[in-house]
Amino acid sequence: MSVTEAEALAAFAALSQETRLAIVRLLVRAGPEGMPAGAVGEALGGASSSRLSFHLAHLEQAGLVRSRREGRSIIYSAVYPTLSGLVAFLMRDCCDGHPEVCAPAVAALACACDSSSKSKPEPEATNA
Amino acid sequence: MSVTEAEALAAFAALSQETRLAIVRLLVRAGPEGMPAGAVGEALGGASSSRLSFHLAHLEQAGLVRSRREGRSIIYSAVYPTLSGLVAFLMRDCCDGHPEVCAPAVAALACACDSSSKSKPEPEATNA
DNA sequence: ATATTATCTCAATAAGTAATGAGATATTGA
């Protein structure tokens, strides 16, 4: 759950690239089960295999995604705890001296996660 | 409050550099009033003025900080709505298909912002 | 074993980003 500065830097760097940000968004939406590299490439509109592999490896090294082999495919999935930790890292700093600025961020989250944060207080599955 | 993909990419790129991340954290803690460029440089342990100016300009272009002239100093301050929007951007994607993964993120925020999110449901001051 | 599918690895090239140092601009006080 806690993210070091080095980890945050790596994660931000990974997220600051168009292809990688698209991959992360795609995998986050794909859910914990993830999807094979080939499907990611197709969804991105045909990225070359080497390029795709490069970005997936970068994301994996940054801890934003993970992979597992399944048959002849390699399935990639988002690592939700890293995303949560990144948010916590930013907000922790944010709150440190001026808690009042956190309200809007929490409000934004509460809005986006309306059904989960208000109706489903169930224990998390993939959090760190 | 809404952040486009291009804005998110710019913000992530800005946050992925050690000096700039340190600046943002410093300014976020400095509060809405901000602090002069020179003080930022000193707090960072003596960065050259050109280097500091370069990074501050980068952050300002990414919408993470803003500046105003005050006497002979230029005061920089964090733009909280961009940070909130960035969080909302990530979480919006996160929630889109799998709301259950948001719970940990919200919990992390609620924990970090305990006093503000639970005791002070006052209207936000700097949100977009 | 061989062919096929799926993905990774490597080397080369191209492009973008950061640090440095010199100098320019703006504000204030003598």
Place this chain on the structure above:
DNA sequence: TCAATATCTCATTACTTATTGAGATAATAT
């Protein structure tokens, strides 16, 4: 106006990162 303070701008150099294409590795089916 002149000097001092505070910060920005520009050019150079060094470093890092992304793309491409060829080829290697792993798993499966015939």
